[in-house]
Amino acid sequence: MRAICLYLHIHQPTRYRQYSAFDISNNSNYYVDEYGGRQSNERIFKKVAEKSYFPMLRLLEKNMKQFPEFKVSLSITGTWIEQAEKWAPELIEQIKRMVKTGHVEILGETYYHSLSFFYNLEEFEEQVEMHRRIIKDTFGVMPKVFRNTELAYNDDLAKWADNKGYSGILAEGWGKILGWRSPNYIYKPEGCSQIKLLLKNYRLSDDIAFRFSNHGWSEWPLTTEKYIKWINMECLRGNLINLFMDFETFGEHQWKDTGIFSFMDKFIHDWLSEYDNKFLTVSEACKISEPVGEISVPDILTWADTERDLSAWDSNSMQKSAMSDLYRIRNNILDTQDKELIRDWRYLTTSDHAYSMCTKYWNDGDVHAYFSAYASPYESFIYFENILKDLDYRLHHKNKSPY
């Protein structure tokens, strides 16, 4: 048997608007930009829904009806669900239908797409719990496999997930930790008892997610024949190919006119037309075999950039001070039991914000700049810190209504 585990990550952050120093203590609307504005969550969500969520979900559902063996795993953040409920509730209905068929599995993660595991364990656990609740309430299922934001992973996280009873956890199949070993097997995280480790096959995943439309790539254009040939080669070193990527790869990162949808459509068909080829959900993948070995990841590993570390979120001094300023006031915020205040604070834990303050590569005009909702990392930092000041103001003026 040869199996593909296709896992897609669905997320939109709740972006803050250009929150001015003159807004502090006067106006506590942080997250609603005017519709035409650069940080309008509604406008961006609707755009991505048109370009990616609707057409790709349609494609997945169609293939599920056509091929009972086709399966997919999704991770869906709490902030995405909130936005979809407001601006495109049909998306939720569609995912619900697909989950009911048993061909879609939903993973566990933090509600706010945060990196809180590395800053504040208590906050992390609460956000994971919030996420479990919203997934149960919305889709009627409980996540069994865990993925952390940005696939940020280390031995401690694996132990945490093992203790919580998850059957599997996801990580980047990065060469530096694998050495001569192949990502196409099941592993056991070092020091854990039950949990299985699924490793992303980053070459095959990135062929689709990053290189697909790159005309400068020597393999462009990518055909399904060529791609399946590569998978067959990979299967000489293990029989489980983990293709992990952003859901928005389809239609948003790779636009429709690159042929990404027809590629995927044909790929599902072609893969399943060969004998004994399968698609598996993440839980099923964890069960295909016993672990072939143990893997230890003492330092944080992510799926971002060539460094595969946290440096895109936590390396420059602006990011470091923003994060320490944020988590420092956590207890005071929670003590108020003011739901709106707590929610406003938690939106700031979303990792996209720290990412938009990244100056690494930024002045080379690279993807970091292209995907940012802000004119510069410096501006993002300013708005973030300004909002923290207003939160602090609200903390000390609890009795007066800030709105």
Add this chain to the structure above:
Amino acid sequence: MMKILMLGWELPPHNSGGLGVACYNLAKALSGQGINIDFVIPFKFEFERFNNVNVLAATNININETLKSGAYESLNIDDKVFYSGNNHLSIRDVQKEYAEYVDKYLANNHPDVVHAHDWLTYEAGMMAKQKYHIPLIAHVHATEFDRAGMQNGNPLIHEIEYEGLMMADRIIAVSETTKRIIHEKYKIPLSKIEVVYNSLDESYNEKYEFSDQTYHYIEQLKERGYTIIATVGRLTIQKGLSHLLRAVKNVIDRNPKTVLLLAGDGEERNRLIQLSADLGISKNIIFTGFIRGKKLRDIYSISDIFIMSSVSEPFGLTALEAAHHGNALILSRQSGVSEIIWSALKYNYWDEQKLADGIIALIDYPVLQTTLKYNAKEEYRRITWNKIAQKCINIYNGLSQGQR
């Protein structure tokens, strides 16, 4: 060896602004790469020959006279009078003499390209092209629209500028901003315009020591916790200074320990003094008058934040100078320099609130200030005069191949 006839209006140390500095550095870098340059200026002075650059004087006018006028004026150029012996000359007379000199020069010399800097020399350049069929490059350091703060400006200058740009074989603009203005205002096809940025004057690499003796009072304010903001340039409408003053007023309301230094002089001076009084911030605004050299570098050194508030700024060399001295930069998006410096806060010149927001953030968040200072220093070094000269040589080569 390729020979270039360069037509300029000033060279340091006898310059009134950035035009002379840019011309000097460009000529020097070009000759360092084996280009033979004759550089014509309108006044008489004993210049050192630098590398392969010959400096030629087109008239007998005393150097100090030319400095009073010229490259940066807009409407009232006719009022400028030069004294040459017993004659009184207007700037138009000087331009005429300048062109006659170039005419005589070309009767005996055969440069490959004529490279003319700004409208003052375009007539001479056009003459060279018409009469001697030498390819012409018009190098635009500023257009009349810039000098007039994007208002109408002097019709005569517009006409000369327009003719020169039309007739030039290639145009060099100092930024995309300038390229866009040339295209939109003078309808010149974009394909004829090449962007070549400026770089820092190389004297900035020489040893310099800050002396805190120059500005005692400001030094003392810093010790008392004040933030020092500086802007450097002529006090003209082009620089957007009334927007800056109103933004600073909003900052001072929140943080009284803020001081703005306005280094420069110009026709707007009295109006700006009046405006700061009207806004009630006079004691936070310091007008230093025109300064240059070490005193200017001391201004940069003593400042924390440098602001370029221009309504229209073809390049904006002062921002690089400020970055060199470790200032955090706030740049209007209407400046050429904002195209090459990423690590700066940027705003549209009319957006007073965003400017105030930027200043407040730099005061309130020290980590932002340090990051910007550090990162901008890394960036301005990327463009060097040698790279700029190389780009010009490529343009020369393209011309001599295409035209002959």
